[in-house]
Amino acid sequence: MRNIKLSAALALSLILTGCATTQAPMDYTAFKKSNPKSILVLPPTNQTTEVIAPYGVLANVTVPLAEAGYYVFPVALVNETFKNNGLTVAEDIHAVPSTKLNEIFGADAVLYINIEEYGTSYAVLSSDTVVVVKARLADTKTNDILWEGQARAASSEQSGGNGGGIVGMLVEAAVKQIMETAMDSGFQIASIASGRLLSPEMHNGLLYGPRSPKHGKEKATK
Amino acid sequence: MNLKFLTLVAVAVATLSGCQATKPLYNYGSYQSNVYAHFKNEDSSVTQEIEDLEKTISESSAKNLKIGPGLHAHLGYLYIESGQKDTGIAHLLKEKALYPESTQYIDFLLKNAQAGKS
Numbered sequence: 106m107r108n109i110k111l112s113a114a115l116a117l118s119l120i121l122t123g124c125a126t127t128q129a130p131m132d133y134t135a136f137k138k139s140n141p142k143s144i145l146v147l148p149p150t151n152q153t154t155e156v157i158a159p160y161g162v163l164a165n166v167t168v169p170l171a172e173a174g175y176y177v178f179p180v181a182l183v184n185e186t187f188k189n190n191g192l193t194v195a196e197d198i199h200a201v202p203s204t205k206l207n208e209i210f211g212a213d214a215v216l217y218i219n220i221e222e223y224g225t226s227y228a229v230l231s232s233d234t235v236v237v238v239k240a241r242l243a244d245t246k247t248n249d250i251l252w253e254g255q256a257r258a259a260s261s262e263q264s265g266g267n268g269g270g271i272v273g274m275l276v277e278a279a280v281k282q283i284m285e286t287a288m289d290s291g292f293q294i295a296s297i298a299s300g301r302l303l304s305p306e307m308h309n310g311l312l313y314g315p316r317s318p319k320h321g322k323e324k325a326t327k
Numbered sequence: 328m329n330l331k332f333l334t335l336v337a338v339a340v341a342t343l344s345g346c347q348a349t350k351p352l353y354n355y356g357s358y359q360s361n362v363y364a365h366f367k368n369e370d371s372s373v374t375q376e377i378e379d380l381e382k383t384i385s386e387s388s389a390k391n392l393k394i395g396p397g398l399h400a401h402l403g404y405l406y407i408e409s410g411q412k413d414t415g416i417a418h419l420l421k422e423k424a425l426y427p428e429s430t431q432y433i434d435f436l437l438k439n440a441q442a443g444k445s
Contacts, residue, residue, distance in 0.1 A: 143428040160366035164359050171395045172352055176428035179397035181362050182404050182436070211431025292363060316352065 131309040133323075136251040139244040142315050143176035145212035148184055149238070150195040151220045158223035159195060161295040162238060166218070169303035174317025178210055207245035214251060217241045222257075224291055234260040234290045236298040242311070252311055256302035258294045353395030356383025362401065377405050396426050400433065407440050416440060 146166050149159045163180050170177045186209070192198050203215050222237035239255040305311045305319070313319040357379040364372050380402045387394050403418030416437065423433040 157367070160363060164363035164366060167362070167395070167397055168353075168355050168359060171355075171397075174352070175396075176426050177396045178429065178432060179400040179404070179422075181365050181401055182397075184366070185404070186435075209432070209435060211428075213428075296359070 128309055131252070133252075133312060135244070135249045136242075136312050139214065139247070139249065139251050140315070141175070141213035141242075141244065141251070143178065143211070143213045144170055144216050144242070144314075145178045145183065145206060145210050145214070145245075146170070146180055146216045146218065147198050148187065148195045149218035149220050150199060151223070153220055153223045155224045155291065157291065158220045158295075161223065161289075161292045162218060162220055162236070162299060164292070165296045165299040166216070166303060169300050170216075170311075170314075172317075173303060173305050173311055174314030174320050176314075176316070178212060183210070203243055203245040203248055212245055214242050215245055217243070223295070225260075231261060234294045236291065236294045238295075238298050238302050240302055254302055254307075254309060254311070256298050256307075258297035258301060260290055260294055352393065354383065354387045354390070354392035355395045355398065356380070356386060358383065358395070358398050358401070365401075373405055373409050377402065377409070380405070394425065396429070397422075399425065400429065400436070404436070412440065 146163065149162050151158045155161075163184070167177045167180060187193070187198050192201070199217055206212060206215055218238055218240045220236075220238055222235050225232055225234040235257070236259075237255070237257045240253070241250060242252040243250050301307060303311060305313045305317075305323075312323055313321070361376045361379050365376060380398060383398065384394060384402075386392075399418045399422040403415045403422065406412070406415030406418060408415075419433050419437055419440070422429055
């Protein structure tokens with residue numbers, strides 16, 4: 106009995122810390138060989154109807170990537186540079202050959218982000234703000250794909266239980282949706298999603314970059 | 328049994344997630360919110376952004392924290408946009424000095440700034 110309890114506790118804590126996953130480990134050979142110092146994040150492509158989505162995501166990528174140990178090009182300026190050169194559509198920007206990007210920016214690697222979900226939906230008993238992003242990191246000289254990943258974040262993850270019965274839940278859902286729309290919770294949830302997407306601590310996450318003290322000291326699984 | 332079980336879970340969570348508690352490399356202050364406001368083209372965005380970013384910089388130097396990649400470049404661009412070219416160029420050069428990885432792009436921006444483009 107003690108042992109069952111112990112293993113149940115351990116299993117639950119593994120789930121809570123997000124350490125346990127069944128995904129196959131990623132192949133980091135190309136990533137390690139490329140060993141990029143700097144990452145150029147392109148304006149994300151957007152599969153949602155939220156016009157603000159690319160801005161919400163793009164504004165949230167710098168801190169996690171910099172903390173991972175990379176030089177991150179100033180995202181707003183990069184966006185301006187594309188605009189000044191007649192490139193305003195993310196799909197067109199993603200189609201620019203990476204060698205050309207290397208020429209202008211001198212970036213070692215380029216990060217392509219695609220937004221699959223972004224925004225608040227209202228269901229009868231709950232409203233939920235969800236952000237789902239996918240990304241691909243490529244070497245600008247060889248065009249090799251170094252890493253791929255995806256992440257999801259939702260405001261419903263943070264809500265606790267509710268003891269107010271069905272009426273209480275309905276009121277809570279309505280109030281929450283008004284609040285989530287007014288407070289621009291998309292931006293906040295995008296921040297969590299970006300953090301998950303780009304954190305080297307995640308399973309199959311990015312490797313640490315040269316500016317991190319953890320660079321080159323990856324876990325054995327990487 | 329429940330209390331004991333929960334305590335066990337809590338301890339295990341604290342131990343297992345302990346590996347993530349590393350000190351941040353940089354102080355970014357309001358940078359990401361400023362970038363977001365910039366994208367949304369909010370009213371009085373530029374003046375407010377400059378003020379916020381200058382505050383982040385002075386706070387960082389007071390606490391001896393490092394300014395992260397991009398902040399000086401973004402601020403430099405804002406100054407150039409608002410007509411304060413020399414201050415703007417100084418911040419672009421600061422970005423290059425702190426982060427030599429940016430050299431090629433900053434040189435490109437400086438060339439544009441000198442030519443009166445942004």
